[in-house]
Amino acid sequence: MASTAVVADPLRRPLRRDFRESRVYNPTVVPKNAPLASTESLGDAALCSRVAATSCRTACPTAGSDSGRCSPSDSSTVLDMTPSSCAWTACASGTCPSSSGVDTASSSGGSAPAPSIAEAEDRDLMTLPCTPQPGDDGVDDPDGWGVKSAVDEPVNLAFENIRYTVHTRVRLRREARRILHGVSGEFRAGQLTAIMGPSGAGKSTLLDVLSGYTCWGVRGRLLVNGAPRDTRTFQRQSVYIQQDAALHPQLTVKEAMNVAAVLKLGRRGPEVQKTIVETLESLGLLSHIDTMTASLSGGQLKRLATALELLSNPPIMFFDEPTSGLDSSTTKQCVGVLRRLARQGRTVVCTIHTPSALVFGLLDQLYLLMDGRCAYNGHTANLLPYLASLGLRCPPYHNPADFALEVTSGDYGDHTAALVQASDNGRSQLWGHTSNTHSAEGALGLARRGAGRAGDADCESTVSRMSRQSSETASASVTPSEGGRGRCRRGRFNQVYPTTFWMQLYMLIRRTIKRGLRDRMLCHSRFYIHLVAGLLIGALFLDIGGDAAHVFHNFSLLFFSLMFLMFTAFSAMILAFPLEMPIIAREHFNRWYSLKSYFLAVTIADVPLQGLCTCVYTVIMYYMTSQPLEPARFIQYLLICALVSYTAQSIGLVVGAAMKVEHGVVFGPLAILPFTIFSGYFVLMKDAPSYMQWLFHASYLKYGLSGCMLAVYGYGRAPLSQCSDDYCHFKRPEKFLAETNLDGGNYWLDAVVLFVIGSALRLAAYFVLKLRLRQFRQ
Numbered sequence: 001m002a003s004t005a006v007v008a009d010p011l012r013r014p015l016r017r018d019f020r021e022s023r024v025y026n027p028t029v030v031p032k033n034a035p036l037a038s039t040e041s042l043g044d045a046a047l048c049s050r051v052a053a054t055s056c057r058t059a060c061p062t063a064g065s066d067s068g069r070c071s072p073s074d075s076s077t078v079l080d081m082t083p084s085s086c087a088w089t090a091c092a093s094g095t096c097p098s099s100s101g102v103d104t105a106s107s108s109g110g111s112a113p114a115p116s117i118a119e120a121e122d123r124d125l126m127t128l129p130c131t132p133q134p135g136d137d138g139v140d141d142p143d144g145w146g147v148k149s150a151v152d153e154p155v156n157l158a159f160e161n162i163r164y165t166v167h168t169r170v171r172l173r174r175e176a177r178r179i180l181h182g183v184s185g186e187f188r189a190g191q192l193t194a195i196m197g198p199s200g201a202g203k204s205t206l207l208d209v210l211s212g213y214t215c216w217g218v219r220g221r222l223l224v225n226g227a228p229r230d231t232r233t234f235q236r237q238s239v240y241i242q243q244d245a246a247l248h249p250q251l252t253v254k255e256a257m258n259v260a261a262v263l264k265l266g267r268r269g270p271e272v273q274k275t276i277v278e279t280l281e282s283l284g285l286l287s288h289i290d291t292m293t294a295s296l297s298g299g300q301l302k303r304l305a306t307a308l309e310l311l312s313n314p315p316i317m318f319f320d321e322p323t324s325g326l327d328s329s330t331t332k333q334c335v336g337v338l339r340r341l342a343r344q345g346r347t348v349v350c351t352i353h354t355p356s357a358l359v360f361g362l363l364d365q366l367y368l369l370m371d372g373r374c375a376y377n378g379h380t381a382n383l384l385p386y387l388a389s390l391g392l393r394c395p396p397y398h399n400p401a402d403f404a405l406e407v408t409s410g411d412y413g414d415h416t417a418a419l420v421q422a423s424d425n426g427r428s429q430l431w432g433h434t435s436n437t438h439s440a441e442g443a444l445g446l447a448r449r450g451a452g453r454a455g456d457a458d459c460e461s462t463v464s465r466m467s468r469q470s471s472e473t474a475s476a477s478v479t480p481s482e483g484g485r486g487r488c489r490r491g492r493f494n495q496v497y498p499t500t501f502w503m504q505l506y507m508l509i510r511r512t513i514k515r516g517l518r519d520r521m522l523c524h525s526r527f528y529i530h531l532v533a534g535l536l537i538g539a540l541f542l543d544i545g546g547d548a549a550h551v552f553h554n555f556s557l558l559f560f561s562l563m564f565l566m567f568t569a570f571s572a573m574i575l576a577f578p579l580e581m582p583i584i585a586r587e588h589f590n591r592w593y594s595l596k597s598y599f600l601a602v603t604i605a606d607v608p609l610q611g612l613c614t615c616v617y618t619v620i621m622y623y624m625t626s627q628p629l630e631p632a633r634f635i636q637y638l639l640i641c642a643l644v645s646y647t648a649q650s651i652g653l654v655v656g657a658a659m660k661v662e663h664g665v666v667f668g669p670l671a672i673l674p675f676t677i678f679s680g681y682f683v684l685m686k687d688a689p690s691y692m693q694w695l696f697h698a699s700y701l702k703y704g705l706s707g708c709m710l711a712v713y714g715y716g717r718a719p720l721s722q723c724s725d726d727y728c729h730f731k732r733p734e735k736f737l738a739e740t741n742l743d744g745g746n747y748w749l750d751a752v753v754l755f756v757i758g759s760a761l762r763l764a765a766y767f768v769l770k771l772r773l774r775q776f777r778q
């Protein structure tokens with residue numbers, strides 16, 4: 001009976017309690033020399049209990065069985081398929097959770113309602129003085145996926161009447177489309193909640209909305225620990241790990257963790273290193289600490305994405321399809337990790353597709369969506385009774401998760417109205433709790449103790465309260481809520497980050513340079529392309545620079561060189577943002593850094609490489625083609641080339657920020673071609689129709705070409721000494737400048753205009769990126 005007290009009052013458990021500690025929660029309750037259940041029987045008992053909640057086929061262990069092994073249930077149980085119809089008996093008398101010891105409603109040795117998987121596991125954990133087993137939440141844990149640290153402040157999240165509308169264009173008409181139709185619910189600390197539903201039901205959308213990732217177009221009420229959600233605080237409390245674990249492939253696990261630690265914790269040192277090691281160890285990644293991210297498996301990538309966000313020990317974690325692409329064993333382990341995170345007092349919410357019966361049993365709460373409405377909101381163990389109450393009986397030998405999806409997909413007819421009504425679109429609390437569940441009551445306890453702001457001593461559901469308030473004020477349906485436009489904008493872009501702007505910039509520049517150096521395609525090949533092109537062009541136009549007979553060829557050479565540098569600089573940049581967008585979205589959303597520091601880092605980090613490439617090409621070409629070997633002229637020429645590269649990079653940044661890779665590759669060159677036409681090389685400005693001459697002023701390449709020509713031929717250059725023809729009309733350089741309409745030019749003005757255009761475009765690229773990021777999240 002001692003253990004009864006423990007289980008009956010889970011609220012007394014300390015908040016900062018390691019999951020493993022729960023096994024010996026109250027050592028005084030259980031005598032030291034109490035008989036222990038065998039490892040085997042415990043494992044089987046846990047397994048039996050898990051299956052009990054999901055499928056009664058193998059749920060009911062033989063009453064009084066010492067072995068504790070599962071035995072097939074009788075046919076009536078099979079047909080009934082409701083967990084409550086299953087008998088639950090202790091697996092090993094005296095040590096395992098006896099019915100009398102756990103549930104006061106069930107008498108010793110008699111039949112008691114079958115616990116859910118969560119109940120059974122937690123019962124095991126809370127009452128048994130057993131030796132810690134691998135996978136102490138009931139999941140086999142060969143990799144040691146235990147998670148150690150508990151949260152400081154648990155957080156309950158409630159939402160009421162959430163509506164989300166998107167605006168799409170159909171045949172040039174803007175049409176509003178409602179994705180979420182006034183759903184409500186509550187996700188509690190200490191529980192693992194899964195959002196399930198058929199494809200397109202709105203699972204990811206709901207997660208996006210609840211996490212704050214999507215906020216434009218959202219209406220409804222969101223409460224955190226009973227108080228209206230404060231976006232900034234919530235950002236600090238929560239992390240969102242999206243479906244595709246977008247990570248930098250060129251970093252090792254350790255490097256990725258180090259960057260995350262500095263940016264998320266704002267400090268380094270031995271303490272932080274210890275945290276990193278512990279986090280990696282707890283997620284089974286320590287042995288891969290020096291592995292490049294690109295070499296990690298899908299499951300390891302997802303774990304790394306979790307580890308990165310776990311560093312800041314957030315009390316709320318959102319996971320979008322964390323098990324997608326994983327095999328059944330890894331899926332089980334992955335959900336086991338989420339469950340452990342929840343057991344440490346976190347609110348863990350994930351979307352999941354067709355979980356197996358075993359995985360389904362690891363979930364605490366289920367939020368079932370169909371067509372943007374809530375079909376069920378309650379404990380996983382109550383799902384089948386709930387459906388049965390609506391006349392939807394799960395066929396024998398069927399996975400309850402599959403059955404729920406079939407029902408919501410319409411395989412058994414259209415039950416949308418009945419399901420939405422029965423769940424009151426998520427408001428109903430009828431199915432939320434099972435008696436004696438660690439999860440539910442534990443969460444309530446956490447909420448009571450940790451969430452003082454809620455001040456909700458009588459455990460009245462936040463949703464119920466919100467509903468009541470809504471009906472009292474009768475304004476819920478029209479009140480622009482926390483998700484409203486203005487709040488959304490302010491909240492997202494004026495965040496407070498754990499580190500200063502300069503530290504973010506420093507870390508991001510370091511990371512970008514490191515990645516760049518390891519990216520052979522973008523870094524090494526870029527360098528060699530410039531080297532080879534310099535040699536080729538130098539060989540083709542060998543020694544023509546000082547020959548008055550080849551002034552026009554030299555003009556073409558200088559123009560081509562500008563074009564070459566322009567295209568290479570542009571091409572390198574159009575890929576920068578589109579490929580990184582998922583990473584930027586995740587890291588920026590999870591408060592690693594501001595967009596400003598990221599943008600600046602990306603643009604600064606490319607300067608050394610682009611500068612080196614420009615120098616390599618220019619030096620080789622300049623020397624081989626015998627341009628004037630005067631330091632001032634060479635420096636002026638190099639500067640103009642660098643400024644053209646800078647401006648072309650800026651255009652690449654604008655295109656990269658505005659378009660997807662595939663669009664950028666097609667439309668990008670079109671964005672820079674007009675600059676070449678209006679550069680003054682093909683048609684002189686004075687020869688163009690007067691109504692088109694302004695376009696020459698808008699072409700930055702015109703300033704580049706003018707600057708180059710002035711650097712090479714301008715400012716009183718002496719007549720060319722060489723003339724390989726009988727007659728050389730342009731022996732005097734100023735004559736050629738006059739011919740090309742460049743004689744009145746000013747080198748420094750060209751340089752300044754180029755710099756201004758390049759900088760203005762960069763600023764534009766920043767705002768385009770900001771806009772794009774916003775669209776990316778819609």
Ligand SMILES: Nc1ncnc2c1ncn2[C@@H]1O[C@H](COP(=O)(O)OP(=O)(O)OP(=O)(O)O)[C@@H](O)[C@H]1O
Nearest residue numbers: 166168179197198199200201202203204205206778
């Ligand atoms: N920005 C948007 N514009 C137009 N429609 C959208 C937008 N976002 C979501 N939708 C639509 O809303 C519905 C729900 O999308 P969501 O991605 O949330 O579904 P889901 O349940 O997560 O699906 P899946 O399981 O296939 O990932 C889909 O029909 C989708 O096409």
